[in-house]
Amino acid sequence: MKREDVEKLLGWAREAQKVFEESGETDFEELRRREKREIYDRFEGSGFDVRNGSIDKYTGYEAVDIGDLTARFYFYNDSNYPYDMLLFIDEEYVPVQEFVQHLEDLLEGKTTIVNLTPHETTVYDAAGESVLQVIPSSGMARAAQTREPLDSINGIPVSKTGYGAVEGLPDQRDGVVYIVSVLTAQAAPDRTDLYIVDELVRDDTGQILGYKALAQI
Incomplete structure (x- = not known):
């Protein structure tokens, strides 16, 4: 993707993000x-032609592809403005804030970190005192759990549990890594793009506040 296209798309995506936040x-x-x-007019005003995009015959969405990124718009009949809009990175649907982050990382040549745990994660400095970054949750990847009943102990059921295939994990792609749980990372040993949080930061009561590093299993 040309840098010029990334810059134009990022400018539009930031404005779209602002509209979402204000609403x-x-x-x-x-x-x-x-x-x-407002979002659609800014998209067209950035030089992207929606009406000349390809139309998915199954969903009716008109797609505008810019490199590995896609913006899809759905129009009712002959309406001039879309009813729905979806954003994709490598065919994976993402919210606008992740779309913006990906574009910013492309411009800076940085790796995109996607948090696939249920909660936002907080990165601290080496001293564990200052917050460097907060990474919001972008979904959840987890290993499917299996349970086989065995017996009981004093009336309490006992099972043998195991973990199978990982669910909710996007395909591996260049320039993107994922923060996942320990179990998820263990269930996908062939993936080189999975990381877990490491060097935890706790308060005086032992409550986890964040972490200072990432690690691979």
């Missing part, structure tokens, strides 16, 4: 008509 919504369908028009 309090996370789903394009829930935005007001005026807000949808």
